[in-house]
Amino acid sequence: MLSGIYTSCKTNTLDALHEDEVTARDKYVKDKNLADFKDVSGIYFKDSIKGTGDSIKSGYIVKLYFKITLLDGTVVFTTEDKYGHNYEEYTFYIDATSTTINQAYVQQIAGLHSGLKKMLVGGTAFMVIPSELAFKAVENSATIGVPRFSTLLATVYVKKAISPEEQAAQ
Secondary structure: OOOHHHHOOOOOHHHHHHHHHHHHHHHHHEEEEOHHOOOOOOEEEEEEEEEOOOOOOOOOOEEEEEEEEEOOOOOOEEEEEOOOEEOOOOEEEOOOOOOHHHHOOHHHHHHHHHHOOOOEEEOOEEEEEEEHHOOOOOHHHHHHEEEOOOOEEEEEEEEEEEOOHHHHHH
């Protein structure tokens, strides 16, 4: 009987992991003075360099460079080589629904879509993306190095954007 009472009072492991993520993210945001940069989508978005080109919208294809890390600095996705140089941009489809496109892990980060739609071509931005807008409670440690309930930090440079009209003309 006592073990039944004990287990019923235990915190759910997933809830505890999520609480740990929220605590660590809140500390990071506070330490980096990012609280004022919270967007209605749930990400924290800060332009590093404001672009001067077109704004990015749903349906656009963007060519970009990025570095996405965990809160501890572990790099999980990047277009950089081992020396920190970018030579080949990544093709990202804004709000695409194609199964083939959505198989790419970077494409699955909903918070990245939200952040990119706040940018202009030629701009660089920094985003703090909560797990709710990334991979949620899915355990991806073995495949892509992202544990469940991981906040992602993304630095993104948008090199080029192709509107749906320009795509149709090609």
